Amino acid sequence: MFVHVVTLLCVLGAQAVELHRVGHTTSTVARPAPVVQCVCSSIPNQTLCSWAEPPQATPLHYIATYSERQRQAETRPCVLIPPGDPHSQLNVTLPPSARELWHCHLPEMKLLTDYIMNVTAVYPGGSSSHLSTFMMEDIVKPDAPESMQVSCLNPGTVLVQWEPPSTWAHRDIFPLKYELLYQWRSRGQIRSNHLKSFPDSRTSLKGFARGRTYQLQVCAKDALGLGHCSDWSAPVNITLPL
Numbered sequence: 001m002f003v004h005v006v007t008l009l010c011v012l013g014a015q016a017v018e019l020h021r022v023g024h025t026t027s028t029v030a031r032p033a034p035v036v037q038c039v040c041s042s043i044p045n046q047t048l049c050s051w052a053e054p055p056q057a058t059p060l061h062y063i064a065t066y067s068e069r070q071r072q073a074e075t076r077p078c079v080l081i082p083p084g085d086p087h088s089q090l091n092v093t094l095p096p097s098a099r100e101l102w103h104c105h106l107p108e109m110k111l112l113t114d115y116i117m118n119v120t121a122v123y124p125g126g127s128s129s130h131l132s133t134f135m136m137e138d139i140v141k142p143d144a145p146e147s148m149q150v151s152c153l154n155p156g157t158v159l160v161q162w163e164p165p166s167t168w169a170h171r172d173i174f175p176l177k178y179e180l181l182y183q184w185r186s187r188g189q190i191r192s193n194h195l196k197s198f199p200d201s202r203t204s205l206k207g208f209a210r211g212r213t214y215q216l217q218v219c220a221k222d223a224l225g226l227g228h229c230s231d232w233s234a235p236v237n238i239t240l241p242l
Contacts, residue, residue, distance in 0.1 A: 031127065032054035032057060032121070032128060033121060033129060033130045034054060034062070034102070034119050034128075035051055035052070035130065036049050036051045036117065036130045036132060037049070037050055038050075038117060038139050040109065040227065041141060041165070041168070042142070042168045042169045042170070043170060043174045043226070044109050044110070044111070044136070045107050045108050045109070045169070047109045047139070048081075048103045048104065048105055049066075049078065049104040049106065049117055049119065050101045050102065050104070052101055052102070054121065059121035059122055059123055060124065062102065062122065063118075063119075063120040064077070064078035064117075065077055065078060065118050066078055066106055066115055066116065067115070067116050068110075068114065069113075069114035069116050070114065072116065075118075078104035078105065079105040080102065080104055081102070081103040081104070081105060083099065083100050084099060104117075104119065109136045110136070111136055112135070113135065114133060114135055115133065115135070115136070116132070116133050117131065117132050117134070118131050137226045140222050140227025141228050141230060141231060142165050142167075142168050142220040142221065142222065142227070142229075143220070143231055144165060144218075144219065144231040144232055144234075145162040145178065145218045145220050145233050146163045146164075146165060146166060148160070148161070148217075148218055148233045148236050150214075150236045150237075152238065155210055155240070155241070156207060156208050156209070156210065156240070157204055157206045157208065158204070158208055158214070158240070160180065160202065160203055160204075160205060160218070161203075162202070162218050162233065163201065164176055164201060168220070174224065175199075175222075175223040175224075176220045176222060176223055177198060177221055177222075178200075178201065178218055178219065178221070179194065179196045179198070179219045180194075180203070180216065180217070180218055181193070181194050181216070181218075181219070181232065182195075182214050182217075183215045184209075184212055184214045184215070185213070186212075210241065210242050211239070212239070213237055213240075214237065214239075214240070215236070215237050216236050217232040217234070218232070219233070
């Protein structure tokens, strides 16, 4: 029996950040590391790092910590949320697709700050870790807008309205803007139009053809330009009258 360690380093500026470490006490049993992804759905207190249970083996438990990159000695524990937990005590709401994952809640994150996240899966006789570094500005991703409705105002014009994502808590300080995507079928081909930078949660669109069916979706993005717009609402169809 011996200890085997594999380390990968990512050099950022003059400082190296360790990205992955695997350590185990046998040469025959693999210790899969969790694959971790961090997302901030509302600035500053809705940052979650998430991962699935490794399919090859079930860890005894997880250890999750994080720290500011410039203050690595001040490591803080991350609040673990097991799969299926109601999360009510943390005031965190998860979509159904994410409820089978492990989550780690990072409260009160700071802007313009590098963070290092460490999630370690502990196995009998060994462990495997995933380390990552990120800034909150890079992982901001508002949840999808809600309660989208589409109606016909007059021939060729539709009214689209929706509610901001309920998880985005500080719209007065960090306002949102929206992108619209609508698609239709013409001569057997799917056509689309992607419209960006809507400041309000309703708008009217012109140029829609009579008798044609359109599918519309909306996505939210932080108005300051942080993060990404990638979580689209459920599609809504409308067929314009002839």
